[in-house]
Amino acid sequence: MKAMLAAVVLVLATAACGAEKQGSADDGTTLTLWTRAATESVSKAYADAYNAGHRNKIEVTAYPNEEYPAKLASAAGVKSLPDLFAADVVFAPQYAAQGLWADISEQFSALPVKDSVAPSHVRAGTWEGRNYALPHTIDLSVMLYNKDLYTKAGLDPEKPPRTLQEFAEHARKIDKIGGDVHGTYFGGNCGGCVEFTLWPSVWAAGGDVLDADGRSARIDSPEMAQVFALYRDLYDEGVASPGSKGEQGPTWLGALQGGKVGIAPGPSVWLDAIEAKGVKTGLAPIPGITGGESTFVGGDAVGIGATSGKAQQAWDFLAWTTSEEAQVEVIAQRKGVPFRTDLAANRYSSADPRLVTANGLVAKGKTPYARNFNATFNDPQGPWLTAVRGALFGNPTSALMAGNDAINQSLRKE
Known part of the structure; x- marks a missing residue:
């Protein structure tokens, strides 16, 4: 796959530069938008709203x-x-570097809300100083x-933990309820789950996971070792559910929906799904060991296909998605997270302070940046999961030091 992509980079770049830019941007053109299945419902909601008010029409295909x-x-x-395609944001540096998206630097710089x-x-969709993708x-x-x-544990349900140490204390107190109740739960056999939920504690503590260009890992840092040691202790003590060790992701949500887990890091989009099962749920930022807060800003990025001959019309759609109409009436109305930081509090989220809290983290969180991110961190056969397993169920310091070297080799593969 990499060889195929490398072979077409120059052709794609040439095609993007030669894309037609004639006529009105909203001239009745039909545009194709590809997305992965996980994002299909949101992509179609965007398309339906845009189509209702424009001559252009967006046709969504999900895979x-x-x-x-x-x-x-x-x-x-x-x-x-396709004319437009969205992808998991961690792929954005790779796709931008390979020339799969057209350069939208000039258009983006002219956006009043940029x-x-x-x-x-925005950083994830940037390569060598040029912009190629927007949030989707x-x-x-x-x-x-x-x-x-x-x-039940004698804790104040309106006072969530403000440090990771306090999180561990709360989990231990809840675990003492006994029976089939456990203090916490995590995806211990899922590299993506762990990066999504543990890395924010490292960032909140002032540490980092990667260098600025995504070619050198920093998972052997003291901050990372402290975070892993805390979760390892909770597992060793039986405070974390035994199912945490084998959790690969598919049953992670179900564990929290069962009402037998006290507190755990997870995706904000799970809030409604958990409460739908009758579990009264609180939401709070993920803290660092002694304070601070951060989040992993995941989701999907979207750009204009480099071979599209409809770049001007495609940009009309992308620009519209940045509007207050799209971010509030399409995203916030569905209890989604607006990607504009100035719309964290809006007429829909303001009805639920938990949503305002979550939305406000967009400006504080991070999206890891690395061209070879997926093969390194998300692939179950990659070096990250090996380091995770060693750090969570063995010696954090030695496992992370060994893992750092293997991850560096993966990050630097061409």
Whole structure:
């Protein structure tokens, strides 16, 4: 796949530069938008709202998550990318570097709201100082806690932990309720789950995971070792549910929906799904060991396919997605996270302070930046999961030091 993509980079770049830019941007053109299945509902909501008020029409096609990267690679190989395509934001540096998206630097710099667009997503879609993608959807990691179990444990359900040490104390107190109740839960056999929920504690403590260009890892830092040691202790003590060790992701939400877990980091979008099962749930930022707060700003980025001949019309859609109409009436109305930081408090989120809290983290969180991120950190066969398992269920310091070297080799592969 990499060889195929590398072979078409120059062709794609040439095609992007030669894209037609004639006529009105809203002239009745039909535009294709590809997305992965995880983002399909949001992509279609954007499309429906845009189509209702524009002559142009967006047609959304979704592909299974696991098949999507290969589908894009195949389309790039035959110079037939869609007019627009979204992708997991951690792929953005790779796709930008490979020339799969058209350069939108001039258009983005002219946006009146550019300074309020999620900064970590903008960075993820930037390559060598040029902009190639905008945010499409936002997913955040937060602390989710069971208010009823807090009350039973003698804790104040309106006072979530403000440090990771306090999180551990709360989890231990809840675990003492006994029976089938456990203090916490985590995805101990899922590299993506761990990076999404543990890295914010490192960032909140002033540490980092990668260098600025994503070619050198810093997982052997004292901050990372402290975070892993805390979770390892909770597992060794039996405070973390035994299921944490084998959790690969698919049953992670279900564990929190069962009402038997006191507090755990997880995606903010799970709030409604947990409460739908009758679990009264609180939401708080993920803290560092002794304070601070951060989040992993995940979700999807979107750009104009480099082989599209409809770049002007495609930009009309992208620019519209940055509008207050799109971010409030499409995203916030669905209880989603607006990617504009100035819209964290809006007429929908203001009805639920938990949503305002989550939305406000967009400006504080980070999106990891590395061209080879997926193969290094998300692939179950990659070096990150090996380091995770060693750090959570063995010796954090030695496992992270060994893992750092292996991760560096992966990050630097061409």
